[in-house]
Amino acid sequence: MKRCEKCGVEVTGNRLRCPLCQGTLLQTTGETREIFPVVPTLYRQYHLLFRLLIFASVAVGVVAVAVNLLLPESGAWSVFVAGGIICVWLSLALAVRKRKNIPKGMLYQVALLSIICMIWDFATGWNGWSIDYVLPILCVAAMAALAVLSRVFNWETENQMIYFCIDAIFGIVPSILFFAGCLRVPYPSVISMAVSLLSLAAVAVFRGDSIWAELKRRLHI
């Protein structure tokens, strides 16, 4: 137990300063039991996993640079390996930050990864692989993940509405690129459009009633 002379209060736990006046506390009895439980952060909960992942990515980066130094004629590909590792960490950090809202988190992930890939593609002389392959593949992967997650978590109507809009975005962006004639290899984008339309149809058919009711309630129709 600790005591603040100024405020005349007894304070339990391991605090050094008075919670009221921030003054120094005096030790009165030996007991220093914490009354509030210590809540572990996500990092603390999974700290071994995080350490293993950090170590694995450092190891991959070091090995890649070492092999690249031994084979200089193979080009500066280890730069891309390092870039890839940084991308994975950025997207992991984003997923952890946005885990309260998974559909939005997915959208940010896809946007971030596609922009990074486009910059990468641009920096290496623009072969178009970022919009031909990476963007539609990411969209399809995100839509598949969202479809699974919406079943697993049994999202309520509000999340379903966000999910519906995000699925539409994943279909619209590749179709804009397709119809604007930016693509050299069109089939991944066409697949992405088809998956988007199918999942929109599925949500409309199976969850349409509850979404429509929610919209009416919100817009006072």
Ligand SMILES: [Zn+2]
């Ligand atoms: Zn005080």
